[in-house]
Amino acid sequence: MELKVKKAVEILSKCNFLVVLTGSGVSAESGIPTFRGKDGLWKNFRAEELATKSAFEKDPKLVWEWYDWRRQLINKARLNRAHLAIARLEKMFEQFFLITQNVDGLHSRAGNKKLAELHGNIWRLRCITCGKVSFNVDVSLKEIPPICKCSGILRPDIVWFGESLQERNLAKTYASTSECDVMLVVGTSGIVYPAASIPFIAKDRGAKIIEVNLEETPITQIADVSIFSKAGEILPKLKK
Ligand code: BV8
Ligand code: ZN
Numbered sequence: 097m098e099l100k101v102k103k104a105v106e107i108l109s110k111c112n113f114l115v116v117l118t119g120s121g122v123s124a125e126s127g128i129p130t131f132r133g134k135d136g137l138w139k140n141f142r143a144e145e146l147a148t149k150s151a152f153e154k155d156p157k158l159v160w161e162w163y164d165w166r167r168q169l170i171n172k173a174r175l176n177r178a179h180l181a182i183a184r185l186e187k188m189f190e191q192f193f194l195i196t197q198n199v200d201g202l203h204s205r206a207g208n209k210k211l212a213e214l215h216g217n218i219w220r221l222r223c224i225t226c227g228k229v230s231f232n233v234d235v236s237l238k239e240i241p242p243i244c245k246c247s248g249i250l251r252p253d254i255v256w257f258g259e260s261l262q263e264r265n266l267a268k269t270y271a272s273t274s275e276c277d278v279m280l281v282v283g284t285s286g287i288v289y290p291a292a293s294i295p296f297i298a299k300d301r302g303a304k305i306i307e308v309n310l311e312e313t314p315i316t317q318i319a320d321v322s323i324f325s326k327a328g329e330i331l332p333k334l335k336k
Pocket of ligand 2: 224225226227228245247
């Protein structure tokens with residue numbers, strides 16, 4: 097493992113433009129369940145069943161309860177050393193961009209500014225009628241589902257399965273992916289598209305790929321180095 101860390105550090109020492117791509121594994125050590133891990137269940141529902149427009153239309157209360165449960169978890173969660181190291185990396189590379197699939201807002205809380213939240217943000221709400229977007233300040237909702245002033249139902253401002261990602265985020269993502277010379281991929285199973293295609297696009301453009309994960313993923317086959325260990329352990333080493 098030390099050899100691999102050394103190789104990753106060597107790659108980073110020659111890097112001009114660093115892009116980091118994260119998934120729920122980067123928040124796992126903060127106690128937030130990943131999607132496909134064993135604790136990825138809530139009341140025996142899988143995320144794929146609840147994070148869809150049809151589930152919300154069928155039972156907005158149930159879907160809101162799930163998000164409320166997650167927001168309370170996130171509110172109690174402490175940043176872990178991977179979040180802090182990635183915030184530090186933004187300061188160490190003047191050309192830097194962070195692409196996250198996570199909706200928990202923890203990278204911003206850690207201080208990252210140059211980032212795209214590809215799948216939205218659990219703290220933002222959007223009215224399904226008038227489209228107004230607002231930040232929800234209180235952690236748990238008083239009324240479920242919350243109602244907009246225009247009396248429309250508010251939904252989480254999150255990209256559900258089957259929904260397309262926001263153009264603005266995609267543009268920033270593809271721009272940084274085409275310019276970076278190193279992509280550091282942390283804590284993602286590389287299953288959800290279009291996020292999962294990002295490392296492949298970077299690789300095709302000649303970028304070096306460093307992966308940090310507990311398990312092999314489809315990205316492992318194209319990685320220049322894959323370090324199979326906890327993000328909270330490895331990222332501080334890479335930052336140092
Ligand atoms: C789109 C917000 C089309 C929700 C999320 C069939 C039907 C319908 C759609 C599809 C289909 N087949 C394919 C699709 C496309 C679909 C897709 O890819 N599905 C997958 C499941 C096959 N994609 C979409 O639907 C996307 N939209 O395609 O639209 C379209 C196109 C044009 C026009 C109109 C429409 C939208 C995808 C976004 C879905 N929303 N999140 C919410 O959060 O509530 S995705 C969800 O999965 C989360 O955002 C999460 O981040 C993301 C990816 O999962 P991971 O982050 O990778 O988490 P996972 O648990 O899988 O892995 C964790 C990893 O961490 C593991 O590898 C583990 O080993 C590692 N780990 C754990 N602990 C640690 C660690 N590593 C290091 N250290 C540790 N300590
Ligand atoms: Zn409204």
